Amino acid sequence: MVFGMRECASRGDEFRAFRVVLEGDFAYWTVLDGGLRRVGELDAFLLYLRAGRGRAESTTEAYARDLVFFESWRCSSGRDLMAAAKDLHLLVASLKMTPIERQGRGYRPQRGNNRVG
Numbered sequence: 001m002v003f004g005m006r007e008c009a010s011r012g013d014e015f016r017a018f019r020v021v022l023e024g025d026f027a028y029w030t031v032l033d034g035g036l037r038r039v040g041e042l043d044a045f046l047l048y049l050r051a052g053r054g055r056a057e058s059t060t061e062a063y064a065r066d067l068v069f070f071e072s073w074r075c076s077s078g079r080d081l082m083a084a085a086k087d088l089h090l091l092v093a094s095l096k097m098t099p100i101e102r103q104g105r106g107y108r109p110q111r112g113n114n115r116v117g
Contacts, residue, residue, distance in 0.1 A: 008075035015071045017064035029064035
């Protein structure tokens with residue numbers, strides 16, 4: 001375990017981004033695991049971005065969605081956090097080479113370098 005990051009419960013872990021509303025209208029996005037529990041380290045990071053660094057709610061949403069993708073890849077491949085960090089180039093290569101299918105917008109051959117870098 002690195003920096004307190006939990007290991008995946010199984011290779012089939014499902015993650016999702018979720019909006020959290022605190023007092024009043026203050027809200028941020030976090031990552032939930034398959035049991036609908038906050039992933040503590042990711043939640044702390046996303047809350048820090050919103051409350052500690054003053055980033056917009058939409059920024060935490062974008063980060064949460066990217067972290068869902070990363071955690072899903074990490075767990076499905078059986079990597080711990082350090083191995084995933086070392087192999088991040090494999091994820092980036094996969095993103096660049098995998099065709100994109102968008103509902104209602106047809107098919108695009110792959111992601112451009114300005115989208116995945």
